[in-house]
Amino acid sequence: xxQTLFFKNRIAVRSRASMVGPKEGKGPLAExxxxxxxxxxxxxxxxxQAESEMVRRTVLMCAEKGGLPAESISVVLAGDLLNQLMxxxxxxRELGTPFFGLYGACSTFVEGLVLGSVLIDGGYRxxxxxxASSHFCTAERQFRFPLELGTQRPPAAQWTATAAGAxxxxxxxxxxxxxxxHGTIGRVIDYxxxxxxxxxxxxxxxxxDTIMAHFQDTKRDFRDYDLIATGDLGWIxxxxxxxxxxxxxxxxxxxxxxxxxxxxxxxxxxxxxxxSGCGCVASVTCGYLMKLMEQRDVRRLLVVGSGAMLSTTSxxxxxxxPGIAYAACLExx
Amino acid sequence: MxxxxxxxxxxxxxxxxxxxxxxxxxxxMFTRLSSARILVLFVVSxxxxxxxxxxxxxxxxxxxxxxxxxxxxxxxLASGAISAVQTEGFFGAFTGGIVRTxxxxxxxxxxxxxxxxxFKPHAKR
Amino acid sequence: MQNKREQKKYRQYDQLVKRxxxxxxxxxxxxxxxxxxxxxxxxxxxxxxxxxxWLGMTDASASMLTSVVLIFLGTTLTGLxxxxxxxxxxxxxxxxxxxxxxxxxxxxAIEFRREGLVLGVGAKLFAISGPVLVYGIxxxxxxxxxxxxxxxxx
Numbered sequence: 001x002x003q004t005l006f007f008k009n010r011i012a013v014r015s016r017a018s019m020v021g022p023k024e025g026k027g028p029l030a031e032x033x034x035x036x037x038x039x040x041x042x043x044x045x046x047x048x049q050a051e052s053e054m055v056r057r058t059v060l061m062c063a064e065k066g067g068l069p070a071e072s073i074s075v076v077l078a079g080d081l082l083n084q085l086m087x088x089x090x091x092x093r094e095l096g097t098p099f100f101g102l103y104g105a106c107s108t109f110v111e112g113l114v115l116g117s118v119l120i121d122g123g124y125r126x127x128x129x130x131x132a133s134s135h136f137c138t139a140e141r142q143f144r145f146p147l148e149l150g151t152q153r154p155p156a157a158q159w160t161a162t163a164a165g166a167x168x169x170x171x172x173x174x175x176x177x178x179x180x181x182h183g184t185i186g187r188v189i190d191y192x193x194x195x196x197x198x199x200x201x202x203x204x205x206x207x208x209d210t211i212m213a214h215f216q217d218t219k220r221d222f223r224d225y226d227l228i229a230t231g232d233l234g235w236i237x238x239x240x241x242x243x244x245x246x247x248x249x250x251x252x253x254x255x256x257x258x259x260x261x262x263x264x265x266x267x268x269x270x271x272x273x274x275x276s277g278c279g280c281v282a283s284v285t286c287g288y289l290m291k292l293m294e295q296r297d298v299r300r301l302l303v304v305g306s307g308a309m310l311s312t313t314s315x316x317x318x319x320x321x322p323g324i325a326y327a328a329c330l331e332x333x
Numbered sequence: 334m335x336x337x338x339x340x341x342x343x344x345x346x347x348x349x350x351x352x353x354x355x356x357x358x359x360x361x362m363f364t365r366l367s368s369a370r371i372l373v374l375f376v377v378s379x380x381x382x383x384x385x386x387x388x389x390x391x392x393x394x395x396x397x398x399x400x401x402x403x404x405x406x407x408x409x410l411a412s413g414a415i416s417a418v419q420t421e422g423f424f425g426a427f428t429g430g431i432v433r434t435x436x437x438x439x440x441x442x443x444x445x446x447x448x449x450x451x452f453k454p455h456a457k458r
Numbered sequence: 459m460q461n462k463r464e465q466k467k468y469r470q471y472d473q474l475v476k477r478x479x480x481x482x483x484x485x486x487x488x489x490x491x492x493x494x495x496x497x498x499x500x501x502x503x504x505x506x507x508x509x510x511x512w513l514g515m516t517d518a519s520a521s522m523l524t525s526v527v528l529i530f531l532g533t534t535l536t537g538l539x540x541x542x543x544x545x546x547x548x549x550x551x552x553x554x555x556x557x558x559x560x561x562x563x564x565x566x567a568i569e570f571r572r573e574g575l576v577l578g579v580g581a582k583l584f585a586i587s588g589p590v591l592v593y594g595i596x597x598x599x600x601x602x603x604x605x606x607x608x609x610x611x612x
Contacts, residue, residue: 149545150544151367152549198475342507343504346500418602422606425602445562448568
């Protein structure tokens with residue numbers, strides 16, 4: 001089954017913007033983010049409105065950095081974790097641009113990157129801003145418990161990042177630090193994991209599946225990439241992915257396997273297994289990874305965003321947790 | 334009350350209360366039960382242990398060490414229902430438990446409500 | 459056949475997950491739960507002694523005083539944003555005592571204040587502790603009825 005899109009034109013990454021919360025702003029990647037929020041509310045009356053504001057500001061910042069007036073954005077593809085895409089939808093209300101709302105849980109950013117490239121490659125849009133966001137406080141109260149409830153999180157639990165990232169794609173074929181050349185569509189994979197505090201374990205099989213599909217379709221392997229960046233498996237999930245790939249006969253180069261979630265926080269910040277959330281892969285790609293590409297430390301990058309397609313209802317009804325992963329190949333000049 | 338007696342009472346409360354919490358910690362670490370489920374389990378266990386006549390001796394021995402953990406809430410509910418049945422007959426089963434625990438429940442509702450009016454949720458660090 | 463192979467694959471993966479997932483620090487978990495839980499009970503005992511010795515309360519009044527004061531402390535520490543930190547440290551040591559029950563009532567009430575006074579605070583107040591009341595009350599009524607029946611028969 002062929003899952004990979006080979007773009008006819010190289011889709012340029014024109015600019016990028018990222019914004020993170022105060023906790024993320026004290027992590028190891030702090031210097032790479034454009035904006036570190038002073039608090040979690042951004043002067044808004046609720047967490048949800050704050051997250052929406054993060055999306056709006058990140059999209060506008062990204063367009064501005066790319067020299068594109070906001071009214072010339074031809075489409076915004078954005079998503080988040082909240083019910084009915086509250087953050088993205090309400091940000092798009094303020095932006096007034098054509099808008100596609102996407103839900104791929106934490107894989108949303110890469111899903112948007114692939115679809116945005118399709119729209120440009122097909123000649124339907126001149127440019128596209130792909131964005132995703134998450135906020136610890138909004139995710140916690142929707143998926144888990146009220147913030148003030150005194151509970152302990154198990155060691156495999158991950159910390160939803162308060163973060164947003166946006167990337168401006170266009171069809172101009174020069175002067176871009178990176179170009180999107182391939183996109184691999186994921187399949188929903190479920191290995192019967194039921195523990196909602198172990199997202200890395202639920203998503204790792206989907207990531208392995210998508211990476212395998214990408215390798216088969218493109219006849220590439222680890223040697224063809226400088227870095228393979230997974231979204232938010234956390235360090236436990238990253239180790240699981242490594243095992244799964246080895247089991248399938250892939251020669252894994254440990255140094256080339258980078259997980260955004262596992263690198264977003266210091267261990268002293270008590271994130272347990274690492275960061276997660278739509279904003280995790282979005283902000284780390286738009287902040288740190290694109291910087292590596294601009295500096296030409298990385299010439300060919302595979303970003304694999306992964307999402308856990310669970311809901312509070314599916315959990316309460318005893319369903320297991322399906323995962324999905326999308327991959328996008330970014331190449332320098 | 335003599336100081337020696339008081340220290341004895343406090344030590345008993347500390348040890349028994351601490352041990353009951355360790356039972357809860359076992360559930361938390363080994364079964365992944367959420368805290369809501371643990372609370373339910375403790376209250377129902379308290380009711381059952383009281384009905385079997387096991388919990389009363391522990392309350393007599395450890396005082397607050399046995400009544401402050403949520404098992405004690407179950408103890409109050411069950412012992413209230415049992416004694417009301419003996420004095421008031423059948424409908425005591427329906428009134429006894431709530432009457433005995435009314436102060437606690439009302440306080441929780443009142444203070445919970447007032448808290449919501451006064452405080453705002455804090456972001457976690 | 460296909461199904462069996464799938465099941466085996468999932469079982470093997472489950473074992474891999476168990477192997478690569480570190481466990482909690484059990485000893486530390488118990489020590490923290492023990493001393494924090496014990497301490498909360500000691501505070502309760504002191505309140506009860508104070509009620510009986512100084513305020514001349516009956517046993518029943520002193521135990522009500524203990525519940526009410528502990529619940530007040532639990533909800534207030536929740537509102538100040540301290541109880542979740544205690545909970546993260548102590549685990550069941552601060553969930554199991556009645557202060558944990560108070561925390562489970564106050565935390566959703568505060569959290570859902572932004573959704574309004576009726577459908578936010580009012581409806582969500584019992585979001586976590588509601589089941590405790592449901593099962594506690596149902597089981598105590600059952601116990602009362604069993605005792606009533608037993609009293610008739612014997």
